[in-house]
Amino acid sequence: MNLSQLSSDLDKAFASLADPTRRAILERLTHAGEVAVGGWAER
Template sequence: MKQIGYINDDNDLDAIFAALADPTRRAILKRLSDGEASVGELASPFAMSQPAISKHLKVLENAGLVERNIDKQKRPARLKADNMAIAVGWLEEFKHFWGTRFNELDTLLTKLKLEENKNE
């Protein structure tokens, strides 16, 4: 029997969702989807310091969503989507649930509309 809510690998789903919970970190991931960037480039659209952006990057690194390489004095960050796929996979388990619920709601609304039209 498959246990729902548990993953059987070394990735930490809690860390992934915690990292994705912050809007600044989501914006950083969106920016990195266009290609690697330095801390300065990532900080430019935000009203925060480079050290603050570095802290956000560290959270993303710990969740396995970003990796950074040392390139002389730079440490460009790049998106590492493997762990994001784990979160997407976990969310996919609920796709059928919500699809079924929306179909039931659609059926109910259609029935109510037919009854309303019949009473007019």
């Protein structure tokens, strides 16, 4: 992987974290423990 690709990947990761919906999902994941996919669909 070259520096240009790494930079692009990091840009995508940080852009994802800037999205409030995605941050909320990450917050739930960090506190929920193990949850089945169906459990997330109900939320």
